[in-house]
Amino acid sequence: MQAATYDLEARHPGWPARLGPLKVAAGTVALRPIRLRDAGDWSRIRLRDQAHLEKWEPTAPGPWQDRNGFWSWPPQWLALRGLARRGQCLPFVITVDDEFAGQITIGNVIRASLRSAWVGYWVSSTAVAGGVATAAVALVVDHVFASGGLHRIEATVRPENDPSIRVLTKAGFRQEGLFQRYLDVAGGWRDHLCFAITAEETGPGLVAKLVTAGRAEHV
Numbered sequence: 439m440q441a442a443t444y445d446l447e448a449r450h451p452g453w454p455a456r457l458g459p460l461k462v463a464a465g466t467v468a469l470r471p472i473r474l475r476d477a478g479d480w481s482r483i484r485l486r487d488q489a490h491l492e493k494w495e496p497t498a499p500g501p502w503q504d505r506n507g508f509w510s511w512p513p514q515w516l517a518l519r520g521l522a523r524r525g526q527c528l529p530f531v532i533t534v535d536d537e538f539a540g541q542i543t544i545g546n547v548i549r550a551s552l553r554s555a556w557v558g559y560w561v562s563s564t565a566v567a568g569g570v571a572t573a574a575v576a577l578v579v580d581h582v583f584a585s586g587g588l589h590r591i592e593a594t595v596r597p598e599n600d601p602s603i604r605v606l607t608k609a610g611f612r613q614e615g616l617f618q619r620y621l622d623v624a625g626g627w628r629d630h631l632c633f634a635i636t637a638e639e640t641g642p643g644l645v646a647k648l649v650t651a652g653r654a655e656h657v
């Protein structure tokens with residue numbers, strides 16, 4: 439198959455961008471670049487949602503309260519913005535009905551003949567089970583294949599994380615294998631299932647497929 443062409447001179451193809459909107463059961467989903475002024479919403483939701491999030495996230499030093507306090511957002515925002523400006527990641531906020539509702543990030547972007555990256559996401563406990571993460575994955579994957587110069591997106595997920603496995607399956611990812619003791623998550627080396635999708639597999643696009651399946655509507 440012919441490889442997709444994109445601007446080889448661009449330093450950060452596909453970034454910045456605003457994606458959506460797309461209507462799902464939970465509301466109207468859109469993606470926009472992270473902002474410094476997201477600190478308040480980001481911290482409030484993550485402090486409240488420790489039990490919902492911590493068991494699935496990479497182990498990090500220090501207590502959850504410190505790592506997710508208001509003042510821990512600015513350095514994260516700065517680091518992600520720097521990576522985005524170097525074309526190494528695309529860090530989006532997920533909004534539902536224009537309110538901050540989570541994050542979705544395309545990370546570890548490798549170009550040249552690999553043109554691959556991973557996708558990671560979380561959604562506020564008040565917005566789950568309404569199709570938000572699936573819509574966000576579909577929007578971002580379509581975007582990085584069409585405008586980001588990428589060919590393959592990978593997602594790794596703990597075998598116990600049924601909602602996230604469901605998200606990837608609904609979005610059209612295929613399971614490739616099991617990485618044993620792959621990632622230090624919640625204080626231990628955890629097995630992860632590897633899911634992936636390549637541009638050839640998206641057909642009319644993941645968003646178009648969600649709409650056809652009745653899981654989302656264009657607004």
Ligand SMILES: CC(C)(COP(=O)(O)OP(=O)(O)OC[C@H]1O[C@@H](n2cnc3c(N)ncnc32)[C@H](O)[C@@H]1OP(=O)(O)O)[C@@H](O)C(=O)NCCC(=O)NCCS
Binds near residue numbers: 490560571595
């Ligand atoms: C995983 C996560 C992002 C899903 O977000 P979401 O917006 O609820 O996702 P969606 O609504 O698009 O899809 C979730 C699916 O899982 C299903 N689900 C929810 N809880 C479930 C459970 N305990 N067991 C099995 N399926 C479950 C939902 O019913 C839905 O499937 P359906 O549309 O067929 O009914 C969210 O739960 C989250 O942030 N979890 C914590 C962080 C995390 O796990 N991140 C991913 C790490 S790989």
